[in-house]
């Protein structure tokens with residue numbers, strides 16, 4: 524499973540990128556607003572830092588304007604994936620932009636039917652939002668599994684980009700289901716390293732190191 528980082532904070536991307544943990548980056552208008560940066564400027568900086576796809580989201584809601592914005596975003600760098608919302612207009616924009624050879628990430632997906640439409644419209648990525656479904660007592664991971672089954676049934680090559688990930692558990696569950704990509708905030712990716720028994724075991728080793736005065740260098 525590929526790891527995308529869900530942030531527009533360049534320092535956090537750089538830290539994870541140095542460890543080989545970044546296969547791509549996703550941003551959205553809320554993350555751009557949080558960064559306090561100009562969208563075109565920060566997106567270019569991120570594209571220069573990472574080799575993989577960098578999703579940049581359109582701001583328009585009508586297809587023609589989304590296409591115009593998408594073309595402008597795609598000019599930033601070769602690794603831009605234009606992000607459009609899963610609306611009827613977004614699907615129209617997806618069809619045109621993907622037909623022109625651009626990567627397109629269809630976002631705000633909350634149902635298997637929406638994912639089916641995005642694949643038919645030529646999406647490179649479909650972004651089902653796990654956490655926001657869990658927030659309303661629906662099962663976000665079940666949606667990932669349903670889309671996996673449907674895409675595999677028909678050989679769609681649209682990649683499942685599990686989004687709205689809130690916990691390290693979401694990451695391993697997505698990997699078990701077979702999501703192609705999971706995008707997560709930097710803190711969630713780092714939290715994947717944590718285990719209480721690792722902490723306990725290390726504390727015991729450190730106590731013995733001190734007791735026996737073990738030295739290597």
Ligand code: E4P
Nearest residue numbers: 529549551654655686687688
């Ligand atoms: C990424 O592409 C999505 O925009 C993001 O994962 C949404 O996450 P949130 O539901 O935590 O805002």
